[in-house]
Each structure stands twice: as structure tokens, then as C-alpha cells.
Amino acid sequence: MSPAADPYRASRELAERAERAIGGARHLSGRALVEEQPPLYFTRGRGPRVIDADGRSYIDWILSYGAVFLGHADPRVDEAAIDQARRGALLPLNHALHVEFAEGILARFPRFERAMFLKTGSEATTAALRIARRATGRRKVARCGYHGWHDWCLPLEPFVPEGLAEQVLEFRAGAPSSLAALFEAHPGEIAAVVLAPEMLLPPSREGYRALIEIAHRHGAVFVLDEVKTGVRIAPGSIHQRYDLAPDIVTLSKALGNGWPIAVVLGSQAVMDHARGLHCSATYHGETTGMAAALATLARSTELGAAEHVERIGDALIAGLAELAREAELPFVAYGEPLGAMPFFRSSGDRSDERVALDAAFAREMAIRGILIHPRHLWFVSASHGEPELAQTLEAARASLRVIRRRDGSILERVAGSAIT
Numbered sequence: 053m054s055p056a057a058d059p060y061r062a063s064r065e066l067a068e069r070a071e072r073a074i075g076g077a078r079h080l081s082g083r084a085l086v087e088e089q090p091p092l093y094f095t096r097g098r099g100p101r102v103i104d105a106d107g108r109s110y111i112d113w114i115l116s117y118g119a120v121f122l123g124h125a126d127p128r129v130d131e132a133a134i135d136q137a138r139r140g141a142l143l144p145l146n147h148a149l150h151v152e153f154a155e156g157i158l159a160r161f162p163r164f165e166r167a168m169f170l171k172t173g174s175e176a177t178t179a180a181l182r183i184a185r186r187a188t189g190r191r192k193v194a195r196c197g198y199h200g201w202h203d204w205c206l207p208l209e210p211f212v213p214e215g216l217a218e219q220v221l222e223f224r225a226g227a228p229s230s231l232a233a234l235f236e237a238h239p240g241e242i243a244a245v246v247l248a249p250e251m252l253l254p255p256s257r258e259g260y261r262a263l264i265e266i267a268h269r270h271g272a273v274f275v276l277d278e279v280k281t282g283v284r285i286a287p288g289s290i291h292q293r294y295d296l297a298p299d300i301v302t303l304s305k306a307l308g309n310g311w312p313i314a315v316v317l318g319s320q321a322v323m324d325h326a327r328g329l330h331c332s333a334t335y336h337g338e339t340t341g342m343a344a345a346l347a348t349l350a351r352s353t354e355l356g357a358a359e360h361v362e363r364i365g366d367a368l369i370a371g372l373a374e375l376a377r378e379a380e381l382p383f384v385a386y387g388e389p390l391g392a393m394p395f396f397r398s399s400g401d402r403s404d405e406r407v408a409l410d411a412a413f414a415r416e417m418a419i420r421g422i423l424i425h426p427r428h429l430w431f432v433s434a435s436h437g438e439p440e441l442a443q444t445l446e447a448a449r450a451s452l453r454v455i456r457r458r459d460g461s462i463l464e465r466v467a468g469s470a471i472t
């Protein structure tokens with residue numbers, strides 16, 4: 053391709069420079085979405101839209117994997133954070149905002165009595181586990197879902213210390229008996245059950261409560277990892293929606309609308325074990341993320357943001373499912389776990405065909421100015437409205453038509469698989 057004809061020229065050039073300047077070339081979530089594109093670089097975002105380095109505008113349904121909730125560059129949130137920065141982002145020792153922030157979060161999540169502040173979701177889940185270990189005097193953990201990049205989250209990888217897989221046990225959210233079996237096989241050894249609530253599909257009060265009950269029966273701390281669902285799922289989290297009583301909840305992502313902040317919430321009894329525990333880092337007391345989080349919570353309440361994103365997400369799911377039916381292509385649309393976090397993906401029996409179809413769809417959508425990840429759930433922000441919904445469905449209709457025509461070979465190979 054001649055440089056002039058390359059629609060991703062600026063991104064391609066940045067990716068080449070990154071190869072020479074950045075360890076590993078880029079962070080993992082910045083890799084190329086589909087083979088034909090370079091890793092995309094972005095320069096600006098506002099509301100539901102982002103602009104790439106080549107000047108192309110997209111409706112963004114990736115939203116930094118859920119970290120953006122109100123919309124990119126929300127004026128109220130950014131003003132609060134910048135105003136805070138002007139007064140010194142990180143002052144020595146303690147800051148009045150630490151207390152105001154904890155009080156503000158507890159007022160929004162009144163089931164809990166103590167809050168602890170950190171910067172990332174991985175830090176929050178690791179801190180939750182550490183507190184649970186100290187509270188129970190046990191070491192092992194039973195977990196279900198993605199909880200971050202720290203060693204305990206990836207126990208089977210060759211780059212973590214040996215023996216972690218014996219400490220970190222997995223259960224299936226939809227099969228409470230798989231959790232009960234872990235407690236039977238490791239009596240008196242499991243400190244915490246950690247669940248990412250999007251793993252239970254469809255979500256249900258009974259399903260979550262069954263898992264919490266098993267954990268408590270065996271003396272373990274139950275951690276609901278709401279890093280993705282916290283603040284985003286109406287009325288503000290999964291534990292509120294289903295009236296659940298986990299011992300600890302972790303929050304991050306939507307809470308800061310793009311500014312780094314994470315929280316561990318818990319009862320006084322559990323969180324007392326955090327006293328003097330080493331869960332501390334230089335930047336935990338940094339205040340711009342806290343100011344952003346308080347502004348995000350205030351603004352999302354004013355806007356009814358969580359209810360809005362679910363409405364838009366539900367409409368998106370219904371529209372995409374209808375288009376897939378019309379196109380007679382094997383795609384499914386559903387919420388993971390609810391409409392605020394929609395997923396549209398191919399559903400054939402063969403993984404190579406699914407990968408090809410998902411990539412083809414993401415590629416066609418990008419050409420039409422819609423940014424989605426081919427293998428990841430989507431996120432909706434409060435700034436996504438009817439125009440973005442209509443434009444996305446129009447692009448999806450055109451994309452599915454092109455796939456149906458052009459990728460006849462894929463279709464032949466998926467013939468016989470269920471068309472949902």
C-alpha cells in the first residue's frame with residue numbers, strides 16, 4: 053500500500069516508533085484489534101467520540117475497558133481533578149480529601165463501614181485478598197473471573213512463582229457445587245472467595261447468594277470484585293441491585309471516569325484487619341483521582357447515568373440481535389452481565405471461524421467510524437444517546453451485509469452451526 057493510500061498511516065508510524073522506544077512495544081490492551089490494522093493511536097476524546105492519530109472520528113464502545121462512564125473528557129469531572137491538581141496533587145502524609153473521599157464513597161455505598169483507597173483494580177483485589185488472609189489466618193483463595201495482572205491472578209503462567217496454582221483455586225460462578233467442592237478439598241485453608249459478578253450469566257440474586265452462603269459457611273471472606281460493574285450497573289453496583297451482603301467490594305474503572313482511582317469497601321470487622329497491614333504505595337494518597345471520583349458520583353446521580361446506560365445498552369442488544377437474524381449470521385447479543393455492558397460476538401462451534409467473523413465485524417465497523425473490540429464486551433457511557441445508537445446499528449447492518457457477501461468462505465465453513 054502506498055503511504056498516501058494507508059488510512060492508518062499516523063498510527064502505523066507511531067507503532068513503529070513504539071517498537072524502538074517502549075518495552076514490549078505497547079501495553080497489552082493497546083495491541084492491534086484486527087490483523088489488517090496497526091495498533092490504533094488516539095489523540096482526543098469528547099463524550100462518546102474519540103479521534104485517532106489520522107484524524108478519523110469514531111463512536112467509542114470500548115471506553116478504555118469500562119473506565120469511562122460519563123463520556124470522555126467530562127467537563128465537571130475534569131475540572132474537579134484539575135482544580136485539585138492546582139493545589140498540589142500529592143501532599144506529604146495525610147490529606148483532608150482522604151477523609152472526605154472515604155466518607156463520600158461510604159455515603160454512596162451505605163452497606164459498608166470502611167473504605168480504603170488505591171489506584172487500580174489489580175491493587176484493590178490484591179488488597180482485598182491480603183485483608184482476607186489476615187482476617188482468617190488462611191492463605192488460599194477461590195476465585196472466578198479476571199481480577200487483574202498481579203501474580204496471584206495468573207497462577208498458571210510460566211512467569212509467576214512456582215506453586216501459585218496450589219494457592220489459587222478456580223470455581224464456576226454458575227455451579228455453586230464447584231465452590232463447595234473446593235472447600236471440601238481444602239478444609240480450613242481458603243481465606244477468600246473472589247467473584248467478578250459478570251461471570252454469572254444470567255445474573256440472579258439466588259445465584260450470588262448461594263456462593264456467598266457457601267463462603268460464609270466455611271469461614272471465608274466473600275469479595276465481590278465490582279471493578280467493572282461498580283458505579284456502572286444500576287442503581288450503582290451489582291451488590292445494590294441484587295441486595296447482596298459481600299464482606300468486601302472492590303471498585304475502580306467507572307468510579308474515576310478515566311482518572312486513576314480504586315477502592316476497597318468492607319465492614320468494620322473485616323477492614324479492621326487492614327490496620328498496620330502493608331497495603332500502601334506512594335501514590336495511594338494522590339488526590340486528583342479522588343476529586344474526579346466524587347465528581348463522577350455526583351454527576352452520575354444527577355444524570356441518572358446508570359439507568360441511562362442500561363436503556364441504551366438494552367436497545368443496542370435488541371437491535372444487534374435483530375440485525376444478526378436478518379443477515380442470517382451466527383452472532384449473539386447479550387449483556388455481560390446486563391445491558392450496560394453489551395456483548396455482540398459470533399457463536400459458531402469452531403473457534404477459528406468465530407475469530408474470523410468477530411475480526412471481520414470489528415474491521416467493517418471501524419471503517420464506518422464505530423470502535424469496538426472484536427473479542428471483548430462493549431461499554432456504554434452516559435454520553436451515548438439515540439444518535440450514537442442509530443448510527444451504530446446502521447453501521448452494523450452495513451457491516452453484516454458486507455460480511456455475508458464477502459466472507460462466503462467463512463459462511464460455508466460455519467454452515468450447520470446454530471444461527472441465533
Ligand SMILES: Cc1ncc(COP(=O)(O)O)c(C=O)c1O
Pocket residue numbers: 117172173174175177197198199200201248277278279280304305
Ligand atoms: C473484574 C475486574 N477486576 C480487576 C481488574 C483489574 O483492574 P486494573 O486493570 O485496573 O488493574 C479488572 C480489569 O479489567 C476487572 O475487570
